Amino acid sequence: MIRVEHLTKDFGEVRAIDDLSFEVAQGEILGFLGPNGAGKTTTMRILTCFFPPTSGNASIAGFNVLTEPLAVRRVIGYLPEGVPLYRELCVTDALDFVAHAKGFSRTERKKYVDAAIEETGLGEVRNRLIGHLSKGFRQRLGLAQAIIGEPKVLILDEPTSGLDPKQITEIRALIRAMAGRRTVILSTHILPEVQMTCTRVLIINRGRIAASGTTEHLTTRMRGGSQTEVTVAGPAREVRAALEVAPGVTRVELRSGPDCLDGSSNDSDPARVLTFLVSSNYSPAVTHPAIAETIVSKGWRLLEMRGLGLSLEDIFLKVVAGEAGEQPATDTATVEGGP
Amino acid sequence: MRAGFYPIYRREMRSYLTSPSVYVAVAAYLFLSGLFFYGILLNFSELSANAEYRRQMGFEQVNFTRHVVSQLFWSSNFLLLFVVPVFTMRLIADERRTGTFEMLRSLPFTDWNIVIGKYLAACTLVVAMLIVNSYHILILARFGDPEMSVVGVAFLGGLIVPAAYVAVGLFASSLTENQIVAAIVAFVILLLLFLAGDVTAPGATGWGRLLEMFSMRIRSEQFTMGLLRLEDVAYFGVVVAVFLFLTCRTLELTRWRV
Numbered sequence: 351m352i353r354v355e356h357l358t359k360d361f362g363e364v365r366a367i368d369d370l371s372f373e374v375a376q377g378e379i380l381g382f383l384g385p386n387g388a389g390k391t392t393t394m395r396i397l398t399c400f401f402p403p404t405s406g407n408a409s410i411a412g413f414n415v416l417t418e419p420l421a422v423r424r425v426i427g428y429l430p431e432g433v434p435l436y437r438e439l440c441v442t443d444a445l446d447f448v449a450h451a452k453g454f455s456r457t458e459r460k461k462y463v464d465a466a467i468e469e470t471g472l473g474e475v476r477n478r479l480i481g482h483l484s485k486g487f488r489q490r491l492g493l494a495q496a497i498i499g500e501p502k503v504l505i506l507d508e509p510t511s512g513l514d515p516k517q518i519t520e521i522r523a524l525i526r527a528m529a530g531r532r533t534v535i536l537s538t539h540i541l542p543e544v545q546m547t548c549t550r551v552l553i554i555n556r557g558r559i560a561a562s563g564t565t566e567h568l569t570t571r572m573r574g575g576s577q578t579e580v581t582v583a584g585p586a587r588e589v590r591a592a593l594e595v596a597p598g599v600t601r602v603e604l605r606s607g608p609d610c611l612d613g614s615s616n617d618s619d620p621a622r623v624l625t626f627l628v629s630s631n632y633s634p635a636v637t638h639p640a641i642a643e644t645i646v647s648k649g650w651r652l653l654e655m656r657g658l659g660l661s662l663e664d665i666f667l668k669v670v671a672g673e674a675g676e677q678p679a680t681d682t683a684t685v686e687g688g689p
Numbered sequence: 690m691r692a693g694f695y696p697i698y699r700r701e702m703r704s705y706l707t708s709p710s711v712y713v714a715v716a717a718y719l720f721l722s723g724l725f726f727y728g729i730l731l732n733f734s735e736l737s738a739n740a741e742y743r744r745q746m747g748f749e750q751v752n753f754t755r756h757v758v759s760q761l762f763w764s765s766n767f768l769l770l771f772v773v774p775v776f777t778m779r780l781i782a783d784e785r786r787t788g789t790f791e792m793l794r795s796l797p798f799t800d801w802n803i804v805i806g807k808y809l810a811a812c813t814l815v816v817a818m819l820i821v822n823s824y825h826i827l828i829l830a831r832f833g834d835p836e837m838s839v840v841g842v843a844f845l846g847g848l849i850v851p852a853a854y855v856a857v858g859l860f861a862s863s864l865t866e867n868q869i870v871a872a873i874v875a876f877v878i879l880l881l882l883f884l885a886g887d888v889t890a891p892g893a894t895g896w897g898r899l900l901e902m903f904s905m906r907i908r909s910e911q912f913t914m915g916l917l918r919l920e921d922v923a924y925f926g927v928v929v930a931v932f933l934f935l936t937c938r939t940l941e942l943t944r945w946r947v
Contacts, residue, residue, distance in 0.1 A: 398795040401944050420797045428795035434788030436700070438707040443700075450696035451796040479707075495792070505795075 351376045351503060351533040352397070357406035359392050359557075366392040367557040369406070374550075377530045381548030382537035389557040390537035391431055394505050397535070398428045411502050424452060427496035431507040431537075433488055437481035441472055441491055444480060445498055452499045466494040470524060486517040493524060497532075504528065506536040510543060522547050576634045577658040579605070580641055581625045584650030589624060596644045598632035623653065697798065697806025698813075701780070705814050714775040715818050718768055725764040726825050733757050754836045754915070761825060762843040762913040769815070769851045770883060774875035776814055777858025778868040780807045781936075785943075786866040800940045804859065804933055811855045819847060839915030846912020846921075853905070853925045854879055856932035863939040879905070882928070 352374040359366045367389035374380045382390050396403050397410060399419035407414065413421040436444055445466055449459040467476055470490040475483060480491065489509065496504055509525065510518045525547045528534055538544060544551050545565050553561040582589055586604070593602045605625045630637040634657040645652045705711050736743070736751045743751065784790040793803065826844070829835050861875035862868075886904025889897030901907055905928075908921045 395791070400791055400794050420799065423795055423797040426795065428792065430788060430791045430795070432788055434790075434792055436704065436789055437787075438704050439700070443703055447696055447700045448796065450699070451798060453797065 351378075352380075352408075352410050352535065354393070354397075354408045355406055357393065357396060357403050357408055359389075359396060359401075360404045365557055367396075367403075367554075370554070370557065370559060371406075372552055372559065372562065374533055374535060376533055378550055379525065379529050379534040379536065379548045381544035381551045382535055382554065383541070383544050383551055384537075384539065384554040384560075386539060388554045390554065391507055392557075393554075394428075394507050394535065394537060397422075397505055398426060399423055425501055426503045426505055427498065427501035429492045429496040429504075429506040429509055431511070433492035435480045435488060435491060435495075438479070440479050441467070441476050441483070444491065445494055448495045448498050454499060458499075462499050465500075466498045469497065470494040471520075486513055486520075489513055489517065489521060490524075493521065497528075500532075502533060504532050504534045504536075506534065508537055508539075510538070510540070518543075576630050576632065576637055578628045578630065578634065578637055578641060579625060579654075579656045579658055580628055580645075580652070581623065581654035582645055582650055582652055583621060583623050584645070584648070586622060586624055588648070589645070589650060590626065592644050592648055593626060593628055593641065596628075596637075597640045598630040598637055599628055599640075600631055601629040603627040603629075627658075694798075694802040694806035694809070697793075697803055698810050701807055701810030702813065705776075705810065708779070710775055710779075711814070714772050718772045718818060719822060721768055722765060722822050722825070725768070726761060729757055729760045729764070732760075753833055754839050757829060757833065758835045758840055758843060759913045759915070761829075762847050763910065765819070765822070765847055766850050766909050766913065769854055770879050771876070772818075773811075773815065773851055773854040774858050774861070774872040774879070776811050777855055777862050777875060778872035779862065780811065780859055781862040781940075782865050782868050782871040786868075794944075800937045803940065804936050808855060808859055808933060811859065812852055815851045815855060816848060819851070836915065842915045842917045843913045845917070846909060849922060849925045850905070850909045850912065853928040853932075856929040856936075857882070860932040860936045860939070863936045863943075 354370055354372050357370040358368055370389070370393060372380075382393070384390050395401055397408055397415060399415050399422055402416055407416065409415065410422050411425045413425065415422050436447075439447070442463055445463040446459055449462045454462060467473055470493050472487065472490055472494055475487050480488065483491065489512075493506070493509060496506065506525070510521050513521065522543065525534060525536065529549060536547065548565065550564055551562065552559060580593070590602055590604065593599060603626065605627050628637070628641060632640075638655060638657065641655065642652055733751070733753070733756050736756060740751050743749070781790070784793060798806075823844070826840060830837075830840070857878050858871075858875040861878060862871040864874060865871050882903065883905045886901035886907045889900055902924075908924050911918055911921045
C-alpha cells in the first residue's frame with residue numbers, strides 16, 4: 351500500500367533522512383518511532399507531497415508522490431503535527447471543507463461528515479467554533495479531518511501529543527479500531543503508544559532505519575526471554591536461592607528490602623517483604639507459573655508479580671545508543687512497560 | 690472527482706464573515722467613503738455658488754459629472770489602496786503561520802486552485818463592499834443629473850482597479866508568515882505602482898514616459914473620467930496575471946525551501 355524506496359532529504363547541509371526504504375501492507379498500523387529530529391515528520395511530509403525528496407521515490411496505493419501528487423492526496427488522510435485547524439470555522443464546516451476538497455458531492459459530504467463526527471465522538475461540539483474547542487476535541491477533529499471520505503491511507507503525525515491520559519487512551523482506541531480497515535502510519539516518540547496501537551514498528555534514528563518488525567518480534571530479538579518483578583514475603587536468602595533454580599531463570603536480583611542480604615540475622619526473617627527482578631530465557635507464559643509454584647510450594651507468601659518483558663524502551667535505547675556507538679544502558683527495566 | 694478552487698473560495702468566504710479585522714476595515718471604508726462623499730458635495734455646492742464669478746473670470750466651468758462623479762470614484766480607488774491590503778494580508782500568511790497550510794497542501798489542490806480560490810474570495814468581498822457603497826450613486830442619480838455613461842465606466846473601473854490591488858495583496862501575503870508584514874509589503878507595492886507616474890515632470894519622455902505608463906493612478910483616472918480604453922483594461926489585467934503568477938511561483942518555491 352505504501353512503498354518507500356531509497357528516500358533521502360537534505361535541508362541545506364543537514365541530511366534529515368538518509369536512504370530510507372520500507373513498505374507498509376494493506377491494513378497494517380505502522381508505528382514510526384524515533385527521538386525528536388529523527389526524520390519522522392520529514393518522511394511523512396514527503397508522503398503527503400508537501401515537499402519532494404532530494405532523491406529516491408515513494409508511492410501510495412500505486413500512485414507516485416513525485417508524478418501524481420493529486421492522486422496521492424486523494425487517497426490519504428493526514429493529521430499534521432500540532433493539529434493545525436481553521437479556528438474561525440465550526441466543526442461541521444471544517445469537516446465539510448476537507449470532504450469538499452476531496453471532490454465529494456453535497457450528499458456524500460453530509461454522509462461522510464456525519465460518519466466522521468460519529469466515529470470520533472464529536473457530536474456534542476459539532477456546531478461549535480474550533481477556536482473554542484478544548485485540546486482533546488481539537489485533536490479528535492484533526493483525526494476526523496484525516497479519516498473523512500474513508501481514505502485508504504492515514505498518516506498521523508504525533509496524534510496524541512499534548513493530551514491528558516484519558517484523551518490519549520481514547521485516541522489510541524480510535525486508532526486501534528482502524529486496524530485491518532485502513533492502512534495507518536503514525537509517528538510518535540512515546541514508546542508504550544507503539545506497543546498499544548501498532549501492528550508493526552519502525553525505529554528510525556538520524557534519518558536511518560535502526561530496527562523494524564512487529565513489537566513481539568523486536569522484543570524477543572533484542573532481548574530474548576522475559577523479565578518479571580516478584581514481591582514476596584519470606585527469608586531473603588532462601589527465596590533467592592529457590593528462584594535461582596526455577597526453570598529458565600538466568601538471573602535473580604534483589605531490588606528492594608532493608609539491609610539487602612547483608613548476612614545479618616534478619617536475612618532469614620520469614621516476614622520480610624522483598625522485591626526481586628527475575629530474568630528468564632522463557633516467555634512470561636512459562637516463567638510466571640514456574641515462579642509462583644516455587645514460592646507457594648515453599649510456603650512463602652507471593653504478594654505481587656509483574657511482567658516487565660515487553661519493554662520497547664529497552665529496545666529503543668539499545669538501538670539508539672548502539673547507533674551512537676555507545677553501550678546500551680544495562681538496567682533499564684525499572685521503566686514500566688507491562689501490559 | 691476534481692474539486693478545483695471552489696472549496697477554497699467557499700472556506701475563505703466563511704472565514705471572512707467571522708474575521709473582526711474585515712468588519713473593521715469594511716466599516717472604515719464605508720465611513721470614510723461617506724465622509725468623502727459629503728466633502729465632495731460640499732465642495733461642489735460652493736463651486737456652484739460661485740459659478741457666475743467663475744464664468745466671468747474665465748475659470749474652468751463647474752461640471753457635475755467631473756466635480757462629483759469622477760471625484761467620488763477617484764476617492765474610492767484611493768481608499769481601497771489602504772483597505773485591500775487588510776483583506777488580503779491573512780490569506781496565505783496566516784495559513785503558513787498556523788500550519789493549516791500543511792493540511793491544505795495534503796489535500797488534492799494544485800497551487801493554482803489555492804491562488805485562484807483565495808483571489809476570487811477577496812475580490813468577492815471587495816465587490817460586495819462596493820455594491821453596498823453604491824448608494825452614493827443612487828443618491829446622485831436621484832438628485833442630480835450625472836452623465837450615466839461616465840458613471841458606468843467609472844463604476845466598471847472601480848471594479849477593475851481593486852481587482853489588481855487584490856492580486857498584489859495576495860502576492861504580498863505569500864511572501865511571509867506575518868500578516869502585518871504582508872499588509873505593509875502590499876501597501877508599499879501598491880503605492881509604488883500608484884505613484885509611479887508622479888515622480889516625473891508632465892510631458893516627460895523616455896524613462897519618465899515609461900513610468901507614467903506603469904502608473905496605476907494615471908490609468909485609473911481614465912476610468913474615473915469616463916474613458917474606457919482597452920490599454921488601461923489590459924494594463925490592470927496584466928497586473929492581475931503577473932501577481933497571481935508570482936504568487937504561484939512563491940508557493941512552489943516554499944515547497945523546495947521549507
